[in-house]
Amino acid sequence: MTAHLALQLKEKLASEEPLLGTFAGLGSPVAVEIAAAAGADWVLLDLEHGGGSEELVGPSVTAAAAYGVPLIVRTESGDRPRAGRALDGGASGIMIPRITGIADAQDALRILRYPPDGDRGVATYNRQARFGLRPEVLASRNDEVVGVIQIETVGAIRDIGEIAATDGVDVLFIGPVDLSYALGVPLGFTSPVFRQALDTVAAAAKRHGKTAGIMAPSAAAAADYLTRGFRFLSLASDASLLARTMHDAFASIRKDHP
Numbered sequence: 001m002t003a004h005l006a007l008q009l010k011e012k013l014a015s016e017e018p019l020l021g022t023f024a025g026l027g028s029p030v031a032v033e034i035a036a037a038a039g040a041d042w043v044l045l046d047l048e049h050g051g052g053s054e055e056l057v058g059p060s061v062t063a064a065a066a067y068g069v070p071l072i073v074r075t076e077s078g079d080r081p082r083a084g085r086a087l088d089g090g091a092s093g094i095m096i097p098r099i100t101g102i103a104d105a106q107d108a109l110r111i112l113r114y115p116p117d118g119d120r121g122v123a124t125y126n127r128q129a130r131f132g133l134r135p136e137v138l139a140s141r142n143d144e145v146v147g148v149i150q151i152e153t154v155g156a157i158r159d160i161g162e163i164a165a166t167d168g169v170d171v172l173f174i175g176p177v178d179l180s181y182a183l184g185v186p187l188g189f190t191s192p193v194f195r196q197a198l199d200t201v202a203a204a205a206k207r208h209g210k211t212a213g214i215m216a217p218s219a220a221a222a223a224d225y226l227t228r229g230f231r232f233l234s235l236a237s238d239a240s241l242l243a244r245t246m247h248d249a250f251a252s253i254r255k256d257h258p
Protein backbone atom coordinates (compact mmCIF):
# COMPACT_ATOMS: atom_id res chain seq x y z
CA MET A 1 0.00 0.00 0.00
CA THR A 2 2.55 2.58 1.08
CA ALA A 3 5.10 1.50 -1.53
CA HIS A 4 2.52 2.21 -4.19
CA LEU A 5 1.97 5.71 -2.81
CA ALA A 6 5.71 6.39 -2.70
CA LEU A 7 6.11 5.37 -6.33
CA GLN A 8 3.15 7.54 -7.32
CA LEU A 9 4.76 10.50 -5.57
CA LYS A 10 8.05 9.87 -7.35
CA GLU A 11 6.24 9.79 -10.70
CA LYS A 12 4.54 13.10 -9.91
CA LEU A 13 7.86 14.64 -8.93
CA ALA A 14 9.28 13.57 -12.29
CA SER A 15 6.29 15.07 -14.12
CA GLU A 16 7.13 18.57 -12.81
CA GLU A 17 3.57 19.24 -11.70
CA PRO A 18 3.10 21.36 -8.55
CA LEU A 19 2.62 19.22 -5.46
CA LEU A 20 0.90 20.88 -2.52
CA GLY A 21 0.96 19.61 1.02
CA THR A 22 1.25 20.71 4.62
CA PHE A 23 3.19 19.92 7.78
CA ALA A 24 1.27 18.03 10.45
CA GLY A 25 2.52 19.32 13.78
CA LEU A 26 -0.52 19.01 16.02
CA GLY A 27 0.33 15.44 16.94
CA SER A 28 -3.01 14.16 15.66
CA PRO A 29 -3.69 11.50 12.99
CA VAL A 30 -7.11 13.15 12.60
CA ALA A 31 -5.38 16.36 11.53
CA VAL A 32 -3.40 14.31 8.99
CA GLU A 33 -6.65 12.81 7.71
CA ILE A 34 -8.26 16.25 7.43
CA ALA A 35 -5.34 17.51 5.33
CA ALA A 36 -5.58 14.45 3.08
CA ALA A 37 -9.35 14.82 2.76
CA ALA A 38 -8.92 18.50 1.92
CA GLY A 39 -6.90 17.66 -1.18
CA ALA A 40 -3.24 17.60 -0.13
CA ASP A 41 -0.90 15.83 -2.54
CA TRP A 42 1.24 14.81 0.42
CA VAL A 43 1.31 15.32 4.18
CA LEU A 44 4.42 15.56 6.35
CA LEU A 45 4.38 14.34 9.94
CA ASP A 46 6.75 16.68 11.75
CA LEU A 47 8.62 14.92 14.54
CA GLU A 48 11.32 17.60 14.73
CA HIS A 49 9.22 20.57 15.85
CA GLY A 50 5.70 19.17 16.02
CA GLY A 51 3.83 17.53 18.85
CA GLY A 52 3.79 13.81 19.41
CA SER A 53 6.32 11.04 18.83
CA GLU A 54 7.07 8.06 16.59
CA GLU A 55 3.93 6.34 17.85
CA LEU A 56 2.01 8.65 15.50
CA VAL A 57 3.63 7.26 12.35
CA GLY A 58 1.46 4.17 11.89
CA PRO A 59 -1.91 5.83 12.54
CA SER A 60 -0.91 8.83 10.42
CA VAL A 61 0.20 6.63 7.52
CA THR A 62 -3.14 4.84 7.65
CA ALA A 63 -5.13 8.08 7.90
CA ALA A 64 -3.43 9.60 4.85
CA ALA A 65 -3.46 6.37 2.83
CA ALA A 66 -7.24 6.13 3.22
CA TYR A 67 -7.37 9.07 0.78
CA GLY A 68 -4.54 7.85 -1.43
CA VAL A 69 -2.12 10.38 0.01
CA PRO A 70 1.52 9.56 0.87
CA LEU A 71 2.91 10.45 4.29
CA ILE A 72 6.42 11.80 4.69
CA VAL A 73 8.07 11.96 8.11
CA ARG A 74 10.51 14.62 9.23
CA THR A 75 12.67 12.87 11.78
CA GLU A 76 14.18 14.54 14.81
CA SER A 77 17.65 13.96 13.38
CA GLY A 78 19.52 11.95 10.79
CA ASP A 79 20.19 9.12 13.24
CA ARG A 80 19.75 5.71 11.61
CA PRO A 81 17.11 4.30 14.02
CA ARG A 82 14.86 7.36 13.66
CA ALA A 83 14.46 7.13 9.89
CA GLY A 84 14.34 3.33 9.91
CA ARG A 85 11.47 3.24 12.39
CA ALA A 86 9.47 5.74 10.34
CA LEU A 87 10.00 3.77 7.13
CA ASP A 88 9.17 0.48 8.85
CA GLY A 89 5.97 2.17 9.99
CA GLY A 90 4.97 2.75 6.38
CA ALA A 91 6.19 6.27 5.64
CA SER A 92 6.59 6.98 1.93
CA GLY A 93 9.60 9.21 2.49
CA ILE A 94 11.85 10.91 4.99
CA MET A 95 12.74 14.57 5.37
CA ILE A 96 16.09 15.06 7.07
CA PRO A 97 16.72 18.48 8.65
CA ARG A 98 19.85 20.54 9.28
CA ILE A 99 22.01 19.13 6.48
CA THR A 100 25.38 20.89 6.73
CA GLY A 101 26.97 19.92 3.41
CA ILE A 102 27.54 17.15 0.88
CA ALA A 103 29.18 14.72 3.33
CA ASP A 104 26.29 15.13 5.76
CA ALA A 105 23.77 14.60 2.95
CA GLN A 106 25.49 11.43 1.79
CA ASP A 107 25.55 10.03 5.33
CA ALA A 108 21.87 10.88 5.77
CA LEU A 109 20.85 9.16 2.55
CA ARG A 110 22.56 5.93 3.61
CA ILE A 111 20.04 5.46 6.40
CA LEU A 112 17.22 5.35 3.83
CA ARG A 113 18.66 2.36 1.96
CA TYR A 114 19.25 -1.28 2.77
CA PRO A 115 22.77 -2.74 2.50
CA PRO A 116 24.89 -2.86 0.45
CA ASP A 117 23.69 0.54 -0.81
CA GLY A 118 23.07 1.93 2.66
CA ASP A 119 22.89 1.31 6.37
CA ARG A 120 19.20 0.82 7.05
CA GLY A 121 18.35 -2.01 9.42
CA VAL A 122 16.65 -4.97 7.72
CA ALA A 123 13.37 -6.39 9.01
CA THR A 124 10.06 -7.58 7.57
CA TYR A 125 7.71 -7.78 10.58
CA ASN A 126 6.43 -4.26 10.07
CA ARG A 127 3.84 -2.28 8.15
CA GLN A 128 5.97 -1.55 5.09
CA ALA A 129 6.40 -5.32 4.55
CA ARG A 130 2.81 -6.07 5.54
CA PHE A 131 4.01 -7.64 8.77
CA GLY A 132 5.98 -10.36 7.03
CA LEU A 133 3.46 -11.09 4.28
CA ARG A 134 5.45 -9.12 1.70
CA PRO A 135 9.14 -9.90 2.34
CA GLU A 136 9.92 -9.28 -1.34
CA VAL A 137 9.69 -5.58 -0.52
CA LEU A 138 13.34 -5.78 0.52
CA ALA A 139 14.33 -6.17 -3.12
CA SER A 140 12.66 -2.96 -4.25
CA ARG A 141 12.31 -0.78 -1.17
CA ASN A 142 15.44 1.28 -1.93
CA ASP A 143 13.60 2.60 -4.98
CA GLU A 144 10.38 3.22 -3.06
CA VAL A 145 11.61 5.86 -0.60
CA VAL A 146 11.26 9.58 -1.28
CA GLY A 147 14.36 11.36 0.00
CA VAL A 148 13.81 14.99 1.08
CA ILE A 149 16.94 16.88 2.07
CA GLN A 150 16.50 20.16 3.92
CA ILE A 151 18.52 23.11 2.71
CA GLU A 152 18.73 25.49 5.65
CA THR A 153 22.42 26.05 6.36
CA VAL A 154 25.23 27.96 4.70
CA GLY A 155 27.07 24.69 4.11
CA ALA A 156 24.11 23.19 2.29
CA ILE A 157 23.88 26.23 0.02
CA ARG A 158 27.63 26.03 -0.62
CA ASP A 159 27.39 22.37 -1.67
CA ILE A 160 23.99 22.59 -3.34
CA GLY A 161 25.23 21.40 -6.72
CA GLU A 162 26.81 18.25 -5.29
CA ILE A 163 23.81 17.56 -3.06
CA ALA A 164 21.41 17.93 -5.98
CA ALA A 165 23.50 15.54 -8.07
CA THR A 166 23.42 12.80 -5.42
CA ASP A 167 21.38 9.66 -6.06
CA GLY A 168 18.57 9.25 -3.56
CA VAL A 169 17.81 12.95 -3.31
CA ASP A 170 14.33 13.59 -4.68
CA VAL A 171 13.52 16.97 -3.13
CA LEU A 172 15.70 19.89 -2.01
CA PHE A 173 13.50 21.51 0.61
CA ILE A 174 14.29 24.95 1.99
CA GLY A 175 13.50 25.65 5.61
CA PRO A 176 12.96 29.39 5.15
CA VAL A 177 13.21 30.49 8.78
CA ASP A 178 16.35 28.49 9.53
CA LEU A 179 17.94 29.56 6.25
CA SER A 180 17.19 33.23 6.83
CA TYR A 181 18.92 33.04 10.21
CA ALA A 182 21.87 31.14 8.74
CA LEU A 183 22.28 33.82 6.07
CA GLY A 184 22.28 36.60 8.66
CA VAL A 185 18.91 38.04 7.62
CA PRO A 186 16.49 36.69 10.26
CA LEU A 187 12.98 36.49 8.75
CA GLY A 188 14.23 38.59 5.84
CA PHE A 189 12.40 36.61 3.21
CA THR A 190 12.46 39.49 0.71
CA SER A 191 16.13 40.35 1.23
CA PRO A 192 18.43 40.01 -1.81
CA VAL A 193 20.67 37.45 -0.11
CA PHE A 194 17.72 35.21 0.77
CA ARG A 195 16.16 35.53 -2.69
CA GLN A 196 19.50 34.70 -4.28
CA ALA A 197 19.70 31.55 -2.17
CA LEU A 198 16.22 30.56 -3.37
CA ASP A 199 17.27 30.97 -6.98
CA THR A 200 20.46 28.99 -6.38
CA VAL A 201 18.53 26.03 -4.98
CA ALA A 202 15.86 26.14 -7.69
CA ALA A 203 18.51 26.26 -10.42
CA ALA A 204 20.48 23.34 -8.94
CA ALA A 205 17.31 21.25 -8.66
CA LYS A 206 16.39 21.93 -12.28
CA ARG A 207 19.92 21.26 -13.52
CA HIS A 208 20.05 17.84 -11.91
CA GLY A 209 16.45 16.75 -12.48
CA LYS A 210 15.40 17.13 -8.86
CA THR A 211 12.50 19.05 -7.26
CA ALA A 212 12.83 22.24 -5.25
CA GLY A 213 10.53 22.60 -2.25
CA ILE A 214 9.79 25.17 0.43
CA MET A 215 7.29 26.02 3.14
CA ALA A 216 4.96 28.89 2.21
CA PRO A 217 3.08 30.75 4.95
CA SER A 218 0.18 31.64 2.65
CA ALA A 219 -1.38 30.94 -0.73
CA ALA A 220 0.09 34.21 -2.05
CA ALA A 221 3.59 33.19 -0.98
CA ALA A 222 3.08 29.77 -2.56
CA ALA A 223 2.16 31.41 -5.86
CA ASP A 224 5.35 33.47 -5.73
CA TYR A 225 7.49 30.41 -5.02
CA LEU A 226 5.90 28.56 -7.94
CA THR A 227 7.04 31.31 -10.29
CA ARG A 228 10.58 30.91 -8.91
CA GLY A 229 10.70 27.22 -9.77
CA PHE A 230 9.56 25.60 -6.52
CA ARG A 231 7.10 22.75 -7.09
CA PHE A 232 6.97 20.87 -3.77
CA LEU A 233 5.16 23.35 -1.57
CA SER A 234 3.97 23.13 2.00
CA LEU A 235 1.11 25.47 2.81
CA ALA A 236 2.20 26.32 6.35
CA SER A 237 1.22 23.66 8.93
CA ASP A 238 -1.96 22.33 10.44
CA ALA A 239 -1.24 24.25 13.66
CA SER A 240 -0.49 27.60 12.01
CA LEU A 241 -3.44 27.32 9.62
CA LEU A 242 -5.79 26.61 12.51
CA ALA A 243 -4.31 29.42 14.62
CA ARG A 244 -4.52 31.98 11.81
CA THR A 245 -8.07 31.01 10.84
CA MET A 246 -9.29 31.24 14.43
CA HIS A 247 -7.41 34.48 15.08
CA ASP A 248 -8.86 36.16 11.99
CA ALA A 249 -12.37 34.92 12.73
CA PHE A 250 -12.26 36.16 16.33
CA ALA A 251 -10.85 39.52 15.22
CA SER A 252 -13.53 39.93 12.56
CA ILE A 253 -16.36 39.16 14.98
CA ARG A 254 -14.98 41.55 17.59
CA LYS A 255 -14.56 44.28 14.99
CA ASP A 256 -18.14 43.96 13.78
CA HIS A 257 -19.59 43.60 17.29
CA PRO A 258 -17.47 45.73 19.67
